[in-house]
Amino acid sequence: MRKIFTTMALMACTYAASFAAPLWLRNTALSPDGKTIAFTYKGHIYTVPSTGGDARQITSGGSYNTTPIWSPDGSKIAFGSNREGSMDIFIVDSKGGRPTRLTTHSGSETPLAFKDNDHIIFSASLQPDRKAAMGNFFPQTYIVATDASRPELMVSIPMRAASADAAGRILYQDRKGLENEFRKHEMSSSTGDIWLYNNGAFSKITDFGGNDQNPVWGNGDNFYYISEEDGTLNVYSRSINGSGKKQLTKFTNHPVRSLSADSKGNLAFSWDGEIYTLTPGSQPKKVNVNIITDDYDRVPSGAVRTYGASNMAVSPDGETIAFVLEGDIYLTSVEYETTRRVTNTPEQERCVDFAPDGRSIVYDSERDGIWQLFTTTIKDPSEKNMLYATELVEKPLYKSDAPAFQPDYSPDGKKVAFLEDRTTLQVLDLDSKKVTTALDGKFNYSYTDGDISFEWSPDSRWLLADYIGIGGWNNTDIALVKADGSEVIDLTESGYSDGQGQWAMDGKAVTWTTGKYGYKSHGSWGNENDVVMMFLDGDAYDRFIMTEEEIKLADKAEKDKKEADDKKDSKKDKKDKKGKKDSDKKADKADDVKALQFDLDNRRYRKARLTASPSRMGAYYVSKKGDKLYYVASSPDGRSLYERNLKKGDTKTLVKGLSAWSITPDKKGDNIFVLTDMGIKKINLASGKEESVRFRADITNSPAERRQYIYDHMWRQVRDKFYDKNLHGVDWAMYKDAYAKFLPEINNNYDFSILLSEILGELNASHTGGRYYGNGGFSRQSTATLGAFFDDEYNGDGLKIAEIIKRGPLDSKKVGLEAGDIIMAVNDSVIKAGADYFPLLDGKAGNKVKLNVKKKSGKDEVVYVRPTYSTSQLLYQRWVEHNEAVVDSVSGGRVGYIHIQGMDASSFSNAYERLLGKYRNCDAVVVDTRHNGGGWLHNDVALLLNGKENVRYTPRGQYIGSDPFSQWTKLSAMLVDESNYSDAHGTPYVYQTLKIGDVIGAPVPGTMTAVWWETQIDPTIIFGIPQVTSLDRNGQVLENKQLTPDVIIYNTPEKLLNGEDEQLVGATRHLMKKLAANKK
Secondary structure, X not given: OEEEEOOOOOOOHHHHOOOOOOOOOEEEEEOOOOOEXXXXXOOEEEEEEOOOEEOEEOOOOOOOEEEEEEOOOOOEEEEEXXXXXXXXXXXXXXXXXXXXXXXXXXXXXXXXXXXXXXXXXXEEOOOOOOOXXXXXXXXXXXXXXXXXXXXXXXXXXXXXXXXXXXXXXXEEEEOOOOOOOOOOOOOOOOOOOEEEEEOOEEEEOOOXXXXXXXXXXXXXXXXXXXXXXXXXXXXXXXXXXXXXXXXXXXXXXXXXXXXXXXXXXXXXXXXXXXEEEEOOOOOOEEOOEEEEEEOOOOOOOOEEEOOOOOEEEEOXXXXXXXXXXXXXXXXXXXXXXXXXXXXXXXXXXXXXXXXXXXXXXXXXXXXXXXXXXXXXXXXXXXXXXXOOOOOEEEEEEEOOOXXXXXXXXXXXXXXXXXXXXXXXXXXXXXOOOOEEEEEOHHHOOOOOXXXXXXXXXXXXXXXXXXXXXXXXXXXXXXXXXXXXXXXXXXOOOOOOXXXXXXXXXXXXXXXXXXXXXXXXXXXXXXXXXXXXXXEOOHHHHHXXXXXXXXXXXXXXXXXHHHHHHHHHHHHHHHHHHOOOOHHHHHHHHHOOOOOOOOOOOOHHHOEEEOOOOOEOEEEEEEOOOOOEEEEEEEEOOEEEEEXXXXXXXXXXXXXXXXXXXXXXXXXXXXXXXXXXOOEEEEEEOOOOOEEEEOOOEEEOOOHHHHHHHHHHHHHHHHHHHOOOOOHHHOXXXXXXXXXXXXXXXXXXXXXXXXXXXXXHHXXXXXXXXXXXXXXXXXXXXXXXXXXXXXXXXXXXXXXXXXXXXXXXXXXXXXXXXXXXXXXXXXXXXXXOOOOOXXXXXEOOOOOOEEEEEEOOOOOEEEEEEOOEOOOHHHHHHHHHHHHHHHHHHHHOOOEEEEEOOOEOHHHHHHHHHHHXXXXXXXXXXXEEOOOOOOEOOHHHHHHHHOOOOXXXXXXXXXOOEEEOOOOOOOEEEEEXXXXXXXXXXXXXXXXXXXXXOEEEXXXXXXXXXXEEEEEOOOOOEEEEEEEEEOEOOOOOEOXXXXXXXOEEOOOOHHHHXXXXXXXXXXXXXXXXXXXXXXXX
16 A cells, blocks of 8 residues: 655645654755755655655665765765665665665675765774774774775774865764763763864864764854754754854754755754754754655564574473463474464563463463463363364463563462562462462562572472572572462572572472582683582482492382382272272372471581582583483583483583573473574483474564564663663653654664664663664675785785784785785685775685785785684784783883773683783783773772782792782773773772772763663564662762773874874873882
8 A cells, every 4th residue: 555644734634634744754964955855764765855845765675775975966875775785885876776886895884974976985894004003993984986996994083973075174973982872961971072184183173071963064164063062962053163153953852863964054954753954043944755655564474483482381291392482472392393373462472381281371471561471271171282272262360560470380280480570479379369479579689581580399389599688689599488478598598609499309409500619710700600409308318428339228128118018008008099089089199299398407518519510501400310410511612411420420411512591301301301592402311312393483473563562661671670760860751652653654673773772862871772683684794804904005906915913814824925915816806906805705704715916026826715704803902912012112111011801701811811920020000991891890800909918928038929919919000081881980980999099091981880681572672771880989870970080191083093092101101100209
């Protein structure tokens, strides 16, 4: 059906009720003559007269097209498109036609501006200039000619937006930090500023503490830009000399986006999803846009998934699997591929469990805006298998004002345990519908939904649950919880992190994972784990520690005694059972489960470590007899499933190459079912035979309905989990409605992720926004890299090597290449002068590639190399080695240098190794935390750097060491800048607060907050919820509290490009002065 969207006020009133104005019109670009506006809508480029009217669709097909920019003469439009599988730059006639592809690398390129009619400025992450004192942390700025020749590096400085005038002067918005570009209201050092780049010189034009964005040239030295000076992103004008600043618009609640200007200084932009024009000195005018297009929103049919399940349950007979995939419940046969869909809603189901009789399943679902519980049951009492039942009936089970999820049937089938309000462990009696609180929610904290585990005891009277008590978030225990809420016992009482609690040996023991015995990284995170068993029954423990011989003798004695007792009691049993009805016998059998009796006083001394050595463990399972342990762990060959015989003490690999995050045994314990990235596997424990549980899950939900659900879900998650109950004072309900109106106008996940970022950006919080990890249905091979810098001044055929990157594909004596050599061809395809060579490397990563080389001596050679996917880590190492050399040179070898790449265990270990190894005898050290995206390491770094020498060891006068030997006891300084993020804000904060040393560099944005990046039912979409913030010693929130260094030093673009890092040199000299002062 064709549908017309219009905002024309003169349209006949008979049509007014039928057609609505198109919204989510973005990426506006005003033509140089001011007559036409290019914009994007539903993934395509359109143009419309600037006075309003019918829009012309410029792009077509199923690709996503964005960011149109005009050539100075108005004849061409360049834009970004994923039609070849990655975001490349294309150019097309402004009237439409067949686009020409200008860039071919598999990375993402973003058009910024035309430099002139024949050259386009764009942003991409390839590699910086070899002379620049920069790693590959941010994108660089490139130029590509409209004839699709080889792109050239313009400058290694990142630009988020740019505008070039006829004289070649470039105004640009800088990028200093890692924050989502759609965050609003932020006041920090990482917000955007406007710069002028002219003939290699850089001038900072704006210095407002918040966001200045999107500069466009006006007439002469005047320009326009968007600024948040009044609290909302509005249009301003000023001169590049700083004079004549004026605010031109005064919008509230929503930001101005995509500012553009024509050659006379008239403006166009997007606000609240619509297009406006502005002649300076007048008021903004809305542009009436008519879009005539096929608005059919196809509901997918026949989309089938064969892997991707996120949760599963095994039927009691072991023949059927219930699983969750992309938010719906399915049933599948273990033996066959038969699959049945149970739920079909745009909302999300997340956890599922089988009833003990196998005739029902229970699950949670977020319907009507709240998580609640449902059951689906076989309608016909004579049928027993849900997969093949004639009809299934769904019924609501439980709903309240608080979220209820993660249901689990008790073994007797009479109760369901679940979590309410995310942390309260509740028990629902299925007959009476009475709900009992087993464990108060104050004793746990939910970081990610479903991260609190619990498990029923075999007698259905107890639960084993995660337990943090008061303040134990980082040291979780395992608690024994009475189902009626009358008793809670902290079983483990451990300062280590215990998890994955399970019942073992019919309730006579419990098991869990612990970091107590394992290798602990120097960092707070990174424990290797073991499995521990605690015996709640003294006899079971005594039997467990018996030798095989002792067990055999004990079993024979028990067997002889049982046979004697059976003969003695046989006549009495027959008499008691005579005359009983079948129903009575079934009742007797149901009541046979005896209440567990625990000996808890001695539990601490009845523990056994089941694993032989610690490891990076995944899921585990202890056999019913308690004689074998099965667990997933990492090895040099990857992750595998291991079997450990707990009597013989030997461990063997049962299934190689298996990575599983859940293990579910069948009722007899003969087989286990594991959930992996590639599907569901059945493993026979006796033989180790592995079989795939095949399924074919139909996906038929409307993408529009799913986006609506994800949007509503996001809004509720922020309302319920954002670290500040007051949501930073934001009117969250108002913004929900304000942004929800765009949902019908969005038909792709690129725009949907931007919409999520826009509304989440209103919170003025770090660690948030939407992200899309897909390619819009297009795919392509990655462009490999040879690992070299090439000579930009060389204009002949081939690629002239300027520098071979250490440890890269070309850095081999066997290859024998060096600077000055010219690569003439790749796999016999000649590299012509100025031609784009990236297509020659598509799909070549890891494969042997033939290179024809002209040596600098003039000799022709053929070499073979294996290009790599990326040189980012090699460029990082090159940057670190350069910094080490600079510090060594400036200090004369007295000061060392370490960079902490991330606030994680591996980065900390590397820093520890260098600090107390290579730099042990240095007098001071520069600790660089710039370009660090965070993690959790602040306390560990502080402990490492805050050592105070208390003992020196000098046998016979020879100094051989000091205590503490695992801490740095000398001078240090911590280097920071605007790119420090998350715990890279927390670490210098702790370092400065404890007065360990001086913090040096540029101010750090206040981003010390922990986030949950939640994957959605469409797994290509995630969004962030900042949930846990930190308070300083005065109780002030560190989020949005900028850290000011003790010594402020800014790097300038010119010097960075020239290889000079002023912050690094300044920190080194600062330490040298301190050393000199201490000597006095």
